Amino acid sequence: MKRFLPWLILLILVGGLCLAFPPFRVHSLKAVREAQASKQFDAAAFVGRFWGEKLLPATEKAADATQVVAAVASNPAKVREQFGRTVGVSSSYFLFLRGSGRVVSAGDDTICLSLQPEGEVAEVVVPLGLVFGNAVRDGTGLLDSSSYPNAQEFNDISAALNRMVETNVLPQLQQMAKVGTRIQFAGCVEVADEETDLKPLKLVPVTVKPE
C-alpha cells in the first residue's frame, strides 16, 4: 500500500487538474447544430428589412428613365459614364431608374412599356417568370460585398431579393398591366452587352403602381 501511495496521490492530482482544466469537452451534436443554425445568416429576414427600410426609399433618387432612354438614343457610349454603376472589375454595369410608362403589350413572358405619352415602341421591357442575376443587389449601390466575410451570404441576399421580385412585384405588375394603362415603376437593369441590353432596357422592377 505504501508503495502505491505516491501513484495514488499523483492520480488524484492529475484527476483534479483535468477536472479544473479539461483537455477536451464533449458536446452533443444536436446542441452544436442548434448553435450553428442560430448563427447562420438569414437572408430572407435581412432582405425583408432591407426592402422596406432602404431599397424602396432609395427609389426616389433613382435616375429618370426618360433621361436614360434619351441618352441611349443620342449617345449610348455615355450611358455608362452618366448613369451606370460598375461593381469591381467588369465589362457589365447596372442602371437604377424610375419613371412611368404606357403598357404597349402584356404577354405571358414580358410586359412592355413606352415612356412616350402615346408611344407604341417598347423602350422598357419587364421579363416575367423566374428572376436571376444581381441587378437588384448591385444596381442601387446600397450593398457592398466587402461587408460580408463569406461571399455566400452576399449571394444569398441576391437570391432573396430576386424572390421578393418574383413573389411580390411581378404578380402585382401582371394584374395591373393592360394595354394602354400607365404604370409608375422603379427598378434595376444589368447591361452586359450594350448592343442588346439598352434597346429596350430589360428592367427588374422593385416597385410598380398604376399612375
Next chain:
Amino acid sequence: MKSTLIHRAVAVATACLGLLFAGSASAQPAAKTKIAVVISTLNNPWFVVLGETAKARANELGYDATIFDSQNDTAKEASHFENLIAGGYKAVLFNPTDADGSVANVLKAKKAGVPVFCIDREINSTNAATSQMLSDNYSGCVALGQYFVKTVGKEGTYAELLGLVGDNNTWNRSKGFHSVVDRFPGLKMVAQQTAEFDRAKALEVMESILQKNPDLNAVFCGNDAMAMGAYQALVSAGKADRIKVFGFDGADDVVKLIAEKKIAATGMQFPKVMAQKAAEYADQYLKGKRDFPQKVPVKVDLVTPDNVSKYGDYGKKP
C-alpha cells in the same frame, strides 16, 4: 623626419583606398524589394497562369517576386508564410488553400506588417487581408445554370463534380448553379461527388457515375480540369456526343473544345486580370496607399460556342 613622411604617405594611401571602396559600394544597385506569390497548387495549369502572371507583373513593377507552391496543403502554406515573413518579403500575393484555415496565416503576416492580397479565392475574414481580388463564381454559375437549362432542356438527368470541399469557390459555384437549375423540377441530379478539382480524379469519378447512370444528359464540373477528365471518360465510353459537359475557369483546352462544340460551356475567370491587379495593389501599398476595397469582385463571363471566338489565352482577345 623620414618616418613622418612615411606615416603621412601611408595615411594618404589609406584614405584613398577608403574612398575607392566607399565609391564602389555606393555604385552597387540596391537589392530589390521582395514580393511572395503563394499559390494553392501548381498542379493545375490555371493556377500556374495565376502565379506566373502575378510574378511577371510584380517583376515588371520593379520587385523581386518568388512563387511558393502550397500543394493544396494548409500546413505547407503556413510554413511558407513563416519563411517569407522571416525572409524579409514585403508583400504577399496569395491564393489560399482554405477559406477558414488560411486566415491564421494572413493574420500572422499582417501582425508582421506584411500586407496580403488574396487572388481568386477568399478567406472568411474582412480584417485580415489588405484586399481580396475575387472571381464572382456564384454569379458566373448562375449564368452557366441558365445556359444549362437552355441547352439541356427543362427535363433530364445530370451529375455534378465538385471541387475541394474546403474551398469557398466549390460551394459558390455549386450554389450558383443550383440556384437556377433546382427551380426546374424536371431536371434531376443523379450524382454529386467531389473530384477535388483534379482531372485524373474526375476521370475516375465520371467512369464510376456512368456505370450507375448510363443515360445521363449532362455533367456540370466545378472547374475545367475536372471537365476535361469527365470529357475523357465520356469519349472512352463512346458517349461524348450525347452527354453535355459544362466546366468553369476558362482554361485554354476547354475553350478550344467549346469552339469545336465538344464541350458545352465554361465560365471565363480572367486569372491574368486578377493576378495583375493584385500585383498593382501591392505596388500601390508599398508606395504608401492604404485605402483598398476589402473585396474586389471580378466578373466571370459565360463562354459558349456562340461567343467563344472572343476568348482565349485565359482571357478576352484584344
